[in-house]
Amino acid sequence: MNQQLFEYIEKSPTAYQAVSHTVQILKNKGYKPLCESEDWKIEAGKGYYITRNGSSVIAFRVPYGGLSGFMIAAAHCDSPCFKIKENAEIVTGAYVQLSVEKYGGMLCSSWLDRPLSIAGRILAKTETGVESMLVDTRKPVAVIPNVAIHMNRNANDGMSYNAAVDMLPLYGSAGRKGSFKSIIADISGVNEADIISSDLFLYNPEPGVEWGDFISAPRLDDLQCAYAALTAFIQSGTAGSAPVFCLFDNEEVGSQTKQGAASTFLFDVLLRLSLKCGLDDGGYRAAIANSFLVSCDNAHAQHPNHPEYADKNHTVYMNKGIVIKYNANQRYTSDALSAALFRTMTEEAGVPFQDYANRADMPGGSTLGNIANTQVSLNSVDIGLAQLAMHSSFETAGASDTEYMIKALTVFFAKKLKMESDGVYTII
Numbered sequence: 432m433n434q435q436l437f438e439y440i441e442k443s444p445t446a447y448q449a450v451s452h453t454v455q456i457l458k459n460k461g462y463k464p465l466c467e468s469e470d471w472k473i474e475a476g477k478g479y480y481i482t483r484n485g486s487s488v489i490a491f492r493v494p495y496g497g498l499s500g501f502m503i504a505a506a507h508c509d510s511p512c513f514k515i516k517e518n519a520e521i522v523t524g525a526y527v528q529l530s531v532e533k534y535g536g537m538l539c540s541s542w543l544d545r546p547l548s549i550a551g552r553i554l555a556k557t558e559t560g561v562e563s564m565l566v567d568t569r570k571p572v573a574v575i576p577n578v579a580i581h582m583n584r585n586a587n588d589g590m591s592y593n594a595a596v597d598m599l600p601l602y603g604s605a606g607r608k609g610s611f612k613s614i615i616a617d618i619s620g621v622n623e624a625d626i627i628s629s630d631l632f633l634y635n636p637e638p639g640v641e642w643g644d645f646i647s648a649p650r651l652d653d654l655q656c657a658y659a660a661l662t663a664f665i666q667s668g669t670a671g672s673a674p675v676f677c678l679f680d681n682e683e684v685g686s687q688t689k690q691g692a693a694s695t696f697l698f699d700v701l702l703r704l705s706l707k708c709g710l711d712d713g714g715y716r717a718a719i720a721n722s723f724l725v726s727c728d729n730a731h732a733q734h735p736n737h738p739e740y741a742d743k744n745h746t747v748y749m750n751k752g753i754v755i756k757y758n759a760n761q762r763y764t765s766d767a768l769s770a771a772l773f774r775t776m777t778e779e780a781g782v783p784f785q786d787y788a789n790r791a792d793m794p795g796g797s798t799l800g801n802i803a804n805t806q807v808s809l810n811s812v813d814i815g816l817a818q819l820a821m822h823s824s825f826e827t828a829g830a831s832d833t834e835y836m837i838k839a840l841t842v843f844f845a846k847k848l849k850m851e852s853d854g855v856y857t858i859i
Contacts, residue, residue, distance in 0.1 A: 433646050436833055437639030439658040440648050444550035444634040446486035446680040447565055449508035449654065453661060453678055454480060457490055460665050467699070473707050481700055485552065485563055486680035487690040489700045494669045498708035500721030501701060501809075502844050503675040504664065505692065506657040506728065507682035507799055510650040511535030511822045513542070513598065513633040515549065519611045521599065527607050529573055529600045531633065535683030539592040541823040542635075546571030547600060551631035555621045564619045566631065572614070573600035573633060600633060635824040644750055644830055651818055651826040653682070656727035659816075659833050663840030670859060672721070673704065674844040682728070682799045692799035698806045720850045723772065724811040725843060726764060726800025727836070729828070730754040730787050732817035745788040747817045749829030752783030753839055756798075756813040763813035764800040768854060773812045773843070775858060780842040782835045785817070810848075810856075 443449035454464075462478040465471050473479060473493050480490035486508070491501075513531040521528040550567040575598055580586055592598055602611065615631070616623040639648030657678055664676040681691040690696060705715040732749045733741045741747075747754045755770050756763040777784045789795035800813045816836055818828040847859040 432834055432837075433639070433641050433830060436646070436655060436658050437648055440639055440650050440654050441636075443508065443650070443654055443657075444548065444567060444636070445512075445632050446508045447552045447630070448550055448567060449657065450482055450486055450488045450678060450680075451565060453488055453508075453657075454482065456661065456665070462490060471703060471707055473704070483694075483696050484680065484690040487696060488678045489697065490664065490676045491700070491704060492669055492674050493704070493708065494671050494673055496671065498673055498705060498710060498718055500672040500718045500723075500848055501675050502672045502723055502846055502848070503677060503697075504660040504725045504727055504840055504843065505677035505679060505697075505799060505803060506660050507653045507679045507692070508657055509535070509680050509683050510652065510654070511537035511683050513600070515629075515631040515633065517628065519631075520602070520608060522605060522608055525605050527602045527605060527611075529602050529611070529633075531594075531598065531600060533594050533598070534632065536822055538820065538823045539594075539598060540590065541820070541825060542598070543575050543577045545574065545635055545637070545824060547573045547575070547633045548636040549573070549615075549631055550634055551629065553615060553619055553621075553629040553631075554627045555619065556625040556627060557621075561627065564621070566615055566618055566629075568614070568618060569636065571636060573602050575600050637825060641830055645827055646830050647825060647827045649825055651828050652729045652821050653727070655816055655818075655828060655833060656729060656836065659836035660727050660840055663837045664844055667841045667844035670845050671847040675701070677803075679799055679803075686799055686802045692803040693805065695806055697803055701807060719807065719809050721848050722809045723769070723843075723848050724764075724800065724803065724807070724809055725773065725840065726798055726803070726811060726813045727840075728798040728800075728813065728815050729818045729821065730756055730815040731795070731821060732819050732828075734819060740790065740793065742788050742790045745786050747785040747787045749817045749819070749827075750831045751785055751817065751829070752832070752835050753777055754785050754787045754815045754817055756815060757786065757788045758795070761801050762795060762797040764804055764811040765813050768856075769810045769812040772810065772848070772856060772858065773814065776842050776846060777839045780838045782839045
């Protein structure tokens with residue numbers, strides 16, 4: 432299972448490749464594409480998917496016997512990295528560097544002295560108009576070099592990295608000036624002059640490894656949850672509610688985009704599905720009341736060198752099961768009701784769970800659950816898997832936890848939630 436996770440990560444260097452690879456998996460399982468700009472024709476018992484911007488995807492199955500609600504699991508497919516600016520090359524003396532800016536909040540030091548590859552998409556002129564094409568150099572083409580200890584004697588005493596100075600990647604010697612765009616064109620199979628614009632990123636191409644009780648790989652946050660949720664979605668059954676799998680872009684930069692969790696994407700899909708299943712506006716809102724959202728994004732395991740960073744009563748560990756995340760200021764959506772509902776499903780799946788909260792004096796990150804809830808208001812719980820070195824270019828997690836997540840979400844997707852009255856629910 433972890434080897435399959437590593438393959439998923441390897442084929443998902445950016446959100447564009449992650450969605451493309453996910454779509455191919457769905458196609459292979461018989462899911463059919465739908466287009467937002469066209470009328471939908473759907474059948475009970477069949478599965479469908481919709482993409483937006485090529486970097487987010489929502490898939491669902493249509494239940495038999497009418498639509499009563501939605502069982503939704505959502506993850507994100509973007510990761511902190513460096514975006515290459517439109518005018519990519521900087522000539523500095525005998526070197527050519529790449530002009531980049533930070534995407535998301537990465538651990539800068541983890542990107543130093545690693546061979547880096549480039550992936551993303553280009554927009555190019557074709558005979559039929561403008562086409563979006565995926566790009567992946569696969570092999571390393573750049574490195575962000577450290578300054579030698581001899582020239583920076585304070586390097587081990589703490590560093591502050593200036594993204595415009597310290598984090599510029601070395602692309603080649605001065606003789607390679609002007610070659611960047613031609614290399615991208617060659618990979619894409621288009622003429623250099625036909626490239627109009629691009630969304631290209633540096634990424635760590637190092638393969639994942641399983642060692643002892645742990646796994647280490649790039650982009651475990653959040654592709655570990657994305658892979659687990661996708662796998663559970665495909666292999667689960669249906670019990671009257673529509674299983675829905677969401678993979679959103681731009682979580683690492685706040686989700687405020689047309690394809691992010693703050694967009695209308697989820698609302699649009701659920702409303703159109705409801706209408707196609709014969710529900711009116713009131714029926715749609717009743718279905719939402721009988722629905723549940725699981726926001727899947729990894730959590731911070733206790734650090735072996737710094738256990739003091741963990742809350743004393745809410746410390747979580749790798750290989751100890753699914754993490755349910757809480758925050759009084761609603762950075763996480765879990766409350767007593769949603770946590771109780773989800774716990775019953777993890778117990779049925781035979782999967783252990785852990786409770787996580789940040790230290791009260793250390794504000795943590797946020798995720799997509801509370802953001803998505805501003806567009807589609809429903810019961811929601813934030814969960815994840817415990818990991819170390821979140822937002823590093825190479826992260827570590829538990830070797831057993833991916834399977835725990837798959838088991839729990841397989842049970843979740845097959846359930847039906849029935850609201851009896853406010854705060855009273857039956858899980859079928």
